[in-house]
Amino acid sequence: MKTVAQMLRAKPNQDIYTIAPTATVLQALQLMAEKNIGALIVTEGDQVVGFVSERDYSRKMVLQGRSSVATPVSAIMASPVISVTSAQNTRDCLKLMGKGHLRHLPVIDDGKLVGLLSVSNLVKAVLADQDEMIQQLEQYIRGQ
Template sequence: MKTVAQLLKLKDLKNQEVHTIAPHQMVLEALMIMAAKNVGALPVVAHGEVVGIISERDYARKLVLKGRSSVGTPVSDIMVKEVITVDTHQSVETCMGIMSNKRLRHLPVVENGKLLGLLSIGDLVKEAIAEQAELIKQLEQYIRGE
């Protein structure tokens, strides 16, 4: 299986950019960025370091269901503070295991303290399907003696 570094290079140019937000910004700003960029989560970055992650799920469960306002609530109030990250050397398979076991949909990629990318479960599933399709093709060619 490919490594995270290889997978990040394969992503479309528009999907390689990582959109972030600061912990002091309001949840409404995070929602506006997520909607504009068509993403489901944003790493929360302070002083160049990932300090959290906020997702649409956090908004729904920690704000809407509790009757709080997205206008006056800072991201730091509802973000997940214990962020699980991976480095570029991890395999796609390892990342899928982490995401499945921890029930995550987004996984920040950090190398030497610097945020390099954000993987979604969709990115990983797409790659796994592509690799399986290639393996099937190779096995069919082997069976046919090609």
């Protein structure tokens, strides 16, 4: 079973995109579009204070008729943020994601943001673990 640290190292793009809670929702959407991502971590200084996604926009802005030009990210962000540490594993992450209906998990070590995992990162890790286990079992059966 892979650790969060191993999954982060396996990501082709390890960039972490953040936005301030005082930024407008429009600015958040522009950054997400520019970076071709679906969510941002909301930070104040070095502290993670929230998480905002396209889902938050659709449910808390569009459906409520709010203006993305006038609304700050803090008005629609999810907070407090559910996160993991680098030492945790795929099972820990999947449990948290399933329980909280989450698609992303910030990775925070000693109070510092070090990465972000998505559900697709976890699916890839689980499939790689299963492929490795199958290969080992086949070798065992063949006596190799």
